[in-house]
Amino acid sequence: MSASISARYQAGAEVRLAPRPMTRERMRWYVDIQETVQVDDGRIHAQPPTIHDDDTYAKKQGLPGIISDGMITTNWIHGLLIDMFGPAAAGTGRLRTKYIRPIYEDQIVITAVKVVSVLDNERKETVYTLEVWCEDDQGQKLTVGDAQVHQRHA
Amino acid sequence: MAVGRYTTDLEQGDVLGPIEYTMSKFVVREYCHANELHQACYQGAEPAFAPPTLVHLDKLKLYKVACPAGTGPTARIHYQYDATLHAPIPVGVKLRVTGKVAERFEKRGRTHVVMEIDMRTAVDNRPLVTYRDTIIVSYQSASERSAA
Helix, strand or coil: CEECCCCCCCCCCEEECCCEECCHHHHHHHHHHHHHHHHCCCCCCCCCCCCCCCHHHHHHCCCCCCECCHHHHHHHHHHHHHHHHHHHHHCCEEEEEEECCCCECCCEEEEEEEEEEEEECCCCEEEEEEEEEEECCCCCEEEEEEEEEEEECC | CCCCCCHHHCCCCCEEEEEEEECCHHHHHHHHHHCCCCCHHHHCCCCCEECHHHHHHHHHHHHHHHCCCCCCCCCCEEEEEEEEECCCEECCCEEEEEEEEEEEEEECCEEEEEEEEEEEECCCCCEEEEEEEEEECCCCCHHHHHHC
16 A cells, blocks of 8 residues: 555544534434334334433433433444545545543534545555544534445446 | 343343345435434435444344344444455445454443454445444443442
8 A cells, every 4th residue: 555645534633523403303303213214115114212212210220310322423433524524435445533521412513524644546446544533512522433434436 | 231121231142134135315314414414415315424423333234133122221332443444335335344342341440342244245245334332221330320
């Protein structure tokens, strides 16, 4: 591999999405989609109470209230990768996310990607290695991880 | 082997599936809508591929088949998503998904379960996504649960 001279993003570049509150609705959208995807009949299907949409159930599990499903922030990170790299972000590569702090109702979440390295490979691809994360409005990280995106040369 | 009971009972070495299904346009658009993925590649009339994050819901499909008794007494907490992407997930093509419990271990009083999920095309066995999913069986540790 050798350093690319035609990369759109250079190492060190950082891209952030606008802050989003993790509302009760956002949490429920993800709850509702789970059974909906499994049934796959063109309609929405709800599921029994979860720690993501039912305060009473969440408290019974020892939580102070509902928390977001980690896949929401993973999908927000994926969305930012699609914004940055297009369909290549859904092709060859990797995405790893770890949920290091619970995200509570109405907590502000900022999605971010930082380019760690940019290299060309022998398959005529530019390989972006990335640090990815979500943080709150105090800069405290909530979800952390890394990604690799392979973008074919035009 | 814990297959056939609660998902929280799954043990190292348990194999779930395989299951087969065809990725639909409805699933791609609706899943992306729920996750605010409004990009044209996902919300157009003819999406060609699915977001790779959808592989996570294959875990629930595998659970449903292998563990019909459901979640069990405690709600699991998702801890890590780790997906290696080999090729885009095609829409309208039959897929085959298999799960295997790779690890079950204790850390700081909490039980962690790692499941490896392999997604391929059903017809020609092309690898699409290799996914490693880590959950914590319960938010509370065993001692916290017994004290509650």
